[in-house]
Amino acid sequence: MKNLFLLFLFCLSLSAKSFIVSPLPLPRQEVLDIDSSECDEKCLEVLYTEGKLFSFVAKFNPLIKNPDLRSKLTEVLTNLDLFMKENFFEKIQDVKKIKIALMIPREVIGRYSATGINTILAYLTSRNASFLFEVFDSKNEEAQNLHQTYEEIRQKKFDCIVTLLTIDGIKNLIESTTIAIPTYIPTVNKNQLNLPKIPQKLFFGGIDYQKQIEILHKLALDDEVVEYDDASNIGNWLKTLSEQKFNIVFRDEISNQKAARFAQEIEAQEEHLKNRAVLLNIPVIKTGLILPQIGFLEEKPIKFLSTQINYNPSLLMLLKPKDRQNFFIINAIGKTDPYLIEYGLLLGSDLQYDWVSYSIGIGIEMFFLNRGEKISKFFSENMKDSQVEYVNKILKTYRNSFIEVKQ
Structure with missing residues (x-):
């Protein structure tokens, strides 16, 4: 009986040890560059393609902003469970934070309020940008409500505004408010308005x-x-x-x-x-x-x-x-960056088939380019006379896909 009791105490002591938390930190893998030679973006592409992933990480310059390479770096770090020094990305924070406001009349646009939020966040995240993003709800498209909401955004000194309005909402905004901040409307084409004059800082992304x-x-x-x-x-x-x-x-x-x-x-x-x-x-x-x-x-x-x-x-x-x-x-929806598409799908935004999401993405990129930032474009469309110019393609369906009809 005594032997059984001693065996019980021994087993108890073993199980108790499993609850002791070690004071030592968990080990981490860190990749060091022991080669002094430089490696530009093309060099990194070669290293990644050839599967030399540790060299790819070691040679990665934190000043590189190429979104494709940065996405590949994130992928490699995650898959190989690697660790970068905490100050690795600090060198790219010299870019001024962009302040973007989304103005929505929630009672009017309904579900598209979520589309606007998700697409903007997808774009900013895929760019690894430093940003401040806030949503302002005007509730409806009455001139007074739009004016008050716009003025609130202006007083908070936002750099740019995306607003999801109908034709009536745009007319009410123009009549009641001085457009002092670059403002992008992804939901309407300029040709739908039939207005004699469009404010200089108002831009449109609706398809034609x-x-x-x-x-x-x-x-x-x-x-x-x-x-x-x-x-x-x-x-x-x-x-x-x-x-x-x-x-x-x-x-x-x-x-x-x-x-x-x-x-x-x-x-x-x-x-x-x-x-x-x-x-x-x-x-x-x-x-x-x-x-x-x-x-x-x-x-x-x-x-x-x-x-x-x-x-x-x-x-x-x-x-x-x-x-x-x-x-x-x-x-009219063209091709865009695959990583942006993936970020969008994760957040509930479809940049492949939803033209409003696609248009919002173009507008956010326009704001970045107008700030003078040297970024690779995700979208091929250009802005002409305050309106996004789309390339229309004729499609047919074939089995489970859409195919372009060559003209």
């Missing part, structure tokens, strides 16, 4: 739906067109533009309810759809509901046409390939 409609008109040639619209702001704008260009023989406004029961509508519209082009000024969910019903017709439309409004990966899931044959979509 008028140009997209003109491209679709060329694709339609002399075809008679059946047009489907909806009652949204963009739907009404597209309807106005379409009336000026197409030979429309039948038009229908597609509500959510009508889209859901389109099988009951198709018989009455069958004669209109035979051998005609269909212009889809409706978003992707409604398109996904009505096109399968049209696909059951014996005599189908000869082609389907759409602006940016249907450039969405959901289209590929909602429609079978047979239901999207001869479907032409105009897209």
Whole structure:
């Protein structure tokens, strides 16, 4: 019995030792450069490509701002569990902190308030920038509220403003407020305003739906067109533009309810759809509901046409390939930095398919460039006469992807 008791005490003492915290710090791996030769950006690219990762880390100059190389450094440090000295990145902090304000009328734009926040944070994070970012909610687009919010931002001495406004909101802002800070509006194209004069420090990033409609008109040639619209702001704008260009023989406004029961509508519209082009000024969910019903017709439309409004990966899931044959979509979203795309997706922002997110990214980059910072551009678009210039491409769908149609 005594032996069993002694064995119990011995086991207890062993288990007790597992709760003792060592006073010694955990070991860390640090890479030292023992070669005095210099290594520029091309040299680092070669080291990374050849898998000489320890040399890549050892030779990395903290003054290098190349976002691709800095992302690769972060990746290597994480994967190899390496440690850099605490003052390694201090040398790049000589750049003045950028102060960016996001002004949103939350009651008006709804979910796009999150889009604005996420995209701005994604861009700033991917740049490893020193920044101050704050969100200001004007609640709505009434002139007084916009003016008060704008003045609050100005008094806090922000460098630049991104604001998500509609056409009415922009007009109210211009009428009530002196635009004293560089202000970027990603949601509206300047051509939509029809104003005699635009303030000098006001910039626009909305895509040009008028140009997209003109491209679709060329694709339609002399075809008679059946047009489907909806009652949204963009739907009404597209309807106005379409009336000026197409030979429309039948038009229908597609509500959510009508889209859901389109099988009951198709018989009455069958004669209109035979051998005609269909212009889809409706978003992707409604398109996904009505096109399968049209696909059951014996005599189908000869082609389907759409602006940016249907450039969405959901289209590929909602429609079978047979239901999207001869479907032409105009897209203004270009290519951007893959790391920025990844940061965006992590934060809930889609810079590949959501044109508002893409436009916001262009605006933030414009602010950086206007500060005189020497950065590699993530976006290829330029600003002309206060408006972002996009390159429109004609796309078709192929299996589970969009492909460009060469003109």
